[in-house]
Ligand SMILES: Nc1ncnc2c1ncn2[C@@H]1O[C@H](COP(=O)(O)OP(=O)(O)OP(=O)(O)O)[C@@H](O)[C@H]1O
């Protein structure tokens with residue numbers, strides 16, 4: 009899967025948020041290290057899941073990819089073109105091909121616009137078609153995501169959460185983009201509709217060969233949709249690889265604890281973070297050495313001193329890299 | 342804290358400097374100029390004389406140079422000569438400043454005292470009759486035109502009842518302390534009425550907000566009496582936002598003083614500014630306006646410091662986000 | 663004020679109306695304002711009915727008491743006080759509303775830009791508004807009002823036209839009146855720009871102006887309405903005091919403020935002349951303040967409840 013031509017390449021992506029006192033001449037108070045030195049390669053047609061606990065930088069990654077944040081360092085290349093160094097028109101053209109679905113389907117829809125207006129807005133922004141062409145495409149896209157044509161004149165608050173997320177997906181899909189970034193698109197929904205929306209994502213992918221970056225804090229939820237998984241911890245990728253390999257043969261203690269937290273059928277009540285004590289790391293002052301060391305059950309001296317670099321082990325599946333000093337010893341199988 | 346204080350002082354000085362430029366420029370846009378006034382006073386002057394006079398007074402220079410000349414003189418203590426009062430500007434300003442500080446000071450203290458009493462009473466009786474009545478009064482006070490209130494006061498207390506004098510600061514031939522106090526009553530009363538309304542509403546809102554907080558509930562639950570809760574726990578915290586707002590209102594208070602001093606012929610800064618502008622006394626107008634600005638900025642600064650002192654949570658080393 | 667009003671979807675209009683109707687003083691204020699406007703703008707009808715007009719001087723009945731002929735008596739030149747008040751009301755109301763709308767437009771623009779772009783630009787603009795709010799405004803306004811338009815290079819034909827004092831006062835008052843609206847709009851814009859639908863529009867490639875126009879401004883209507891209403895009162899007060907001091911609306915155009923100028927000299931002989939115009943100002947300003955308070959309760963239910 010990872011062998012196809014790269015749609016997006018991320019290289020050394022780093023994002024820091026300067027904290028500064030309010031006011032005109034506010035002084036700097038350090039920075040949040042939201043992302044550090046992230047490398048990723050997403051092939052066309054592939055679905056990459058990014059998982060990690062709250063505050064690890066998932067949304068920041070999504071927003072960098074969607075050009076909502078300018079990175080502090082590093083590059084994001086879309087079909088080889090460096091997005092943040094491209095001239096304005098080229099960036100706008102890339103925007104058209106990269107769309108995003110947000111977590112909160114209520115917050116991401118303007119309460120004063122009807123469903124039809126929301127879905128059609130990208131066409132207006134990019135000045136595509138005349139009014140009748142836009143109407144046609146809006147109706148067509150709406151039906152693809154399972155919205156009834158008769159409902160399109162309504163306002164967001166008149167829809168259920170699942171339907172609202174369908175509107176948001178239709179808005180992302182109407183430009184027929186190459187890439188859709190979905191930032192926890194299920195977690196604000198009722199459990200009963202989560203699988204419907206997940207199926208919708210898979211259906212759209214089947215129809216038009218979309219590429220997804222699918223973000224979740226729940227490893228179990230992405231198992232069925234992801235081709236590859238990247239695990240983010242404290243703003244860094246600690247493990248990445250083909251989805252099945254990761255589940256079967258993870259080589260990072262953090263991923264392993266996430267897998268253990270995934271409820272198995274028949275395993276009774278879910279015990280989340282059973283094996284993972286301690287607090288998530290500070291983003292302002294991340295731990296030295298391996299960022300995971302304060303919580304790692306397998307911690308040793310070197311972990312406190314040296315930061316492990318992501319590496320592929322000789323006996324790993326292709327494309328399976330882990331940033332742990334003891335990756336070769338950790339083989340869950 | 343010291344750094345913060347310094348920052349704020351630098352800012353205030355910067356604002357004052359900017360305002361001095363703006364006001365200087367505006368003065369140049371006032372009708373006529375000093376030489377025109379001389380000509381109209383002395384018809385024998387020829388246009389050639391006028392041109393010479395202009396040159397003599399540096400009035401033919403570009404405005405930037407005139408400003409710098411003025412600034413250099415002002416900084417060395419020479420604020421110019423008042424045409425209207427025929428004396429150095431500073432000599433005209435200082436007594437007026439004293440009178441205004443007296444008027445504003447008394448009114449401010451009274452307005453704040455009334456605002457606290459009525460604001461707290463309203464907050465403690467939220468949605469009851471007393472609350473409604475206080476709110477109604479506060480709204481009326483906010484909405485009343487100050488110059489009209491002054492006229493009505495004169496009409497009632499000076500003309501109809503004859504109890505109090507309508508203008509000036511003391512009886513002809515001078516008077517004692519009581520005599521002077523009688524002259525202050527109406528201006529102070531008017532200024533107090535027009536300013537207590539908004540203060541009352543702030544105190545009330547702030548108090549209601551504080552009384553809702555958890556630690557107040559805790560104090561109540563522990564059996565502290567209502568009076569104790571209000572005065573020991575709530576007041577200090579309610580005070581914090583109020584202090585800032587009161588000081589921000591100082592500009593408003595000064596505007597009120599201008600109107601009221603003018604109507605009651607009370608020789609303070611407000612009346613001086615008005616007379617200077619209306620009488621084309623440029624030197625005096627410039628200096629009085631700057632004094633008024635400086636006074637307001639100083640009060641804002643003081644409020645900021647009071648705020649820092651009252652609010653233990655703010656360290657001014659920052660927790661920015 | 664910010665978040666709640668911004669999120670209120672169109673359908674909550676009925677709830678808002680119900681909350682507003684509960685605010686009895688606000689409802690009464692609407693009636694009072696409607697009545698005042700109706701009276702002021704039907705002045706020509708009264709003139710017709712009374713067979714006189716507000717400018718007719720009658721030196722034989724100066725300072726006359728109220729009568730069937732002159733409902734509120736006459737002024738020092740024998741002019742009908744009732745008609746003068748109506749005419750003055752037209753001017754004061756029109757100037758007040760126009761200036762408030764102008765101030766709201768300026769304030770909305772500044773607040774929107776500051777709130778949306780944020781950062782140092784916002785910090786700078788807010789410093790600027792802070793600075794303006796902190797200044798002793800009235801003295802500075804008096805200077806502005808006294809400026810010689812010739813020296814600003816304004817053609818004499820305009821500078822000396824009859825209505826120049828109207829435009830001038832509107833401009834001056836709007837110039838300082840925008841700060842309230844600007845702060846409110848800025849606060850609301852600051853919170854709305856973080857909404858995901860704004861982020862979504864950015865992802866789609868929408869430009870800043872489109873986002874402000876389509877996504878932010880329509881969600882700010884409630885706070886803008888409230889702030890504008892609340893500022894009308896202040897603006898009318900400001901206009902009237904400048905006119906009273908002889909620096910606002912110039913006779914022969916009557917306004918409530920300049921009607922009081924003449925009355926001041928006659929305060930001992932004809933106190934009622936001074937009473938009427940001021941009372942009407944008070945009534946109008948009070949009504950606008952109650953109305954604003956009611957609108958705030960109605961459109962912004964989550965704000966701290968402040969009831970009068
Ligand atoms: N605009 C910002 N300014 C300052 N800090 C920010 C900003 N956005 C995010 N952060 C910080 O960056 C870190 C990563 O945030 P991010 O939103 O990417 O996490 P996340 O993985 O998406 O978490 P969640 O699961 O809660 O959505 C957090 O510590 C967050 O507080």
Ligand SMILES: [Mg+2]
Nearest residue numbers: 066067068191
């Ligand atoms: Mg997130």
